Amino acid sequence: MPWQQKIRYLIGKPVGVSLRNGQGTSGILCGISGEKILVIEYLYQAQFALKQYSFFMIQDINEFPPCHLSQPVYY
Template identity: 50%
Template sequence: MNWQTKINYLLGHLIGVSFFDGRGTSAVLCYTQIGELFLMEYLYHKQFALKHYEFQLIQEIPPFPASYE
């Protein structure tokens, strides 16, 4: 399934994002707007940043798997 078709189900969830240039990030998907994703990414210590990425840069967006103890 193409990531654009499942994007609404991932809003508010922790996701991984892989980019076409080989980079990746993990973040909470906050919202989408006019061809961009807005993600809340962890920086360090107690700092977070709202970042945005254009759809054309993104290769795949999988949700984080459930963790089991």
Template identity: 60%
Template sequence: MNWQYKIPYLMGQPVGVSFTDGTGTSGILCDADGGQIYVLEYLYHTQFALKHYDYKTIQDLLPFPPCQPTLY
């Protein structure tokens, strides 16, 4: 499935973004408009940044998996 079709289902959710250059990032998908996605990313301490990425730089957009219970 083309990653662009996932956008409506992932809006407001934590996502991983895979870029065509082999790097990636993660955050909350806040918006998608004008050929760009907008992701709220954690920086440090109490700071967050809304960053935008062009569609042409994105390879895939993935939802975070659910947490698995840890057995000790």
């Protein structure tokens, strides 16, 4: 399914974003503003940044898969 059709269902969820230039990013999809998506990304320590990506930059957007563990793993 093209990312344009699934984007509204992904708002508020962790996503991976593939960009047309071969790079990618991940974070929480916060919303859509005009023809841009808004993604909050982790920087370091306790710092996060809200970044914008234009629709023309995006190749695909996918929701993170769930963890399928029968029991939690602790280290």
